Amino acid sequence: MNQAYPDLIYNGVMLCINIQLLLISVFYFYKRQLRLVILGALCFFIGAIFINNLYWNIVKESFFLSLLLGAGKNLFFGPLIYLYVSTAQTPKKRLKKHVLAHLTFPFIIHIAYLTIKFGYSSFYTQNYYWTVISLGYVLVAISLFYLVFGIIEFKKNKVKPLSPRVKRRYGYFMHVLLSYYFAINLYNILPYLTNSPFFAANFFTLNRYVFMPIGLLINTYLLLFSITEFFKFKSLFVPSRLYQKTDIDPAGMNELTIKLREHLIEGKLYTDPNLTISNLAKELRVDKSRLSHYFKEQETSFRKYLNSIRVSEFKTLLLSKEFENYNLTGLSTMVGFQSETTFFRVFKEIEGITPSEFQQKNSTGL
Template sequence: MLDTSLDSTNFYFLVAVIQGVLLSILIIFQKSFNKPNLFFGLLILLFSFSLLHMMLEDSIPGFNAQFPIPMDFTLAFGPLAYHHILQVKNPLRELKKMDLMHFFPSILIDGIFFFISRSYLGNNPKWANEHTNLILTIATIIIAIGVIQLTLYTYLIYKEFNDTKQVLREFTKVQRWLTYLLISWCILIVFLVITVSVVLIYIEEFDNYNHLVYKPLCAIIGLLIYILGYSYLVKYSSIIRSYMDKVKKFNFTNEELEEKKKLVLIAIEQDELFKDPQITLAKLAGHLGWPIYILSSMLNEVLKTNFNDLINKYRIDRFKQLISSPDVKKYSIAGLGLEVGFSSKASFYRAFKKETGITPTEYINSKD
């Protein structure tokens, strides 16, 4: 008769599996369905299936041979996390046919190869018993391939994370989430590298000590389900949704937003629009040929300032340049303020004090 009893630790792992499945459903089917949620929800789901597979393999003798059902899609971990970050980075990105190639190794090895090999072993138990070390070696090699692949995707994730321009305000919070994801990945990789090395060295005794590998690995996967799953569902999914909504509102990628930002600054600085005392948000938008709401959102979300403060900053910078010129003495301070675009002495002094913390007169005296 099949022994399906669970020890205390495996019982807790089973609880983590159930919660992981529920978390994945809640993440994927939130009110605002989006691709980052889909990829991350599937990642949590596969974490749960992998944990269930390891737990059953540890609890039920000959489980893989008796139930040759693919459950442990570890080669899909990296691609799912990678595509999650690609969609977070660029919410306007459309999925391509080539994206499916990232999941081909998992379908081939985790799915088809696993099913065929386990079915064969189940039907040929005598051969399996005679070639235990060979089977363990092949399994360990597959795990090693998984570690290499996971390391490669961790590098790709880091590269995407590092290359993403911090254009919008929300990206600082999004960056925190991506950092957590990277750290979790690194912990998993370090453990797997150590595990594979130990198993290869002591492969003949592995059957007697496999619990020393399974239990810690199950614990790490369980912690990833809890820590990443709950933190994403409770906190970061809403942050990412807000970030995506703002990127979609502009209808530009981060790189395009960076280019638009440069156009705004060129118009103000090189075209010297700041010197116009009557410059307004509408005038600047007209100069650029943009709708006012796009320019206003660009200033608030990308440049992280408002129109008046931005214009006054350029005026004050130009004032500082003028007082260093040889013929500055023929101008009064108020005259210099008008020269750089302020409409009155009062507005000049008020803006200068707000920007620098001192008055124009105090600034000039400090230069003497």
């Protein structure tokens, strides 16, 4: 066991917390949802780092254990904390590029560190302090970058703005964790930066009585946050409306109206019986939440809007001589209705009479 961790009670409590973080990470990996996988990776790395530090004398000798538990996993802390929050505000089509952009650099540094440590072990041994200090500087740079960049981006993001309650929750999560890991990384290299005898004499004392208790609180907070992100508990802490209502200016409303006319009506997308708002948003190249808000501004819903177009087109076909030999069910299928029952119900809701009554009324009129 690492002599830098002399308090058995502290070690036991932290070990229990970090084992739970590892278990949560496995569960989130199993869920296979990108944001949960990111949170799972963060929990795994943080839990693994403590076990690595506690049993450092054992882990450092094993390539497999170093690969699994240690060897610079804290390089990923800043990017993963930022990514978990930022992916809630990133359009789906940009998610993969967004994640790769922030994980590539720490991954390269991590691989380089592993290569030096195990591929060039004699060089690593001879230049141990230089290598570790260099890693420390990189950790400070990464954690500082994400602390500043994360706060700025979180505040100004307006693509998918979060509801106030969720924004407070995620903002607190990001600020607390990024601030702590920047502080701990900076503290670890202060003796080399300052050459101060104070840090040389009191480094382990400060670590034991200041940073270790704070670390206990941070890991406990991460554990509670991760548990409450699980869908069965999330509703108690996060409202079902993740994103805040966003107003669309008149020009934007007009643009969407034109796009809907061109694609949905003139392009006859309404004839697709399996058309969903997600499919339509993709065709229009607009965000789904923006399209949903458009329909709300029109005091309707996607389904009601679509059905009104289908009924309107059905009436046009019914009154056309070209389709006078078609029965009602056949015409309803042509405009996108899958079910005769659904068609008759929707038609009566909109027109106030049945399709048959409408046909008789207009036949009489003719």
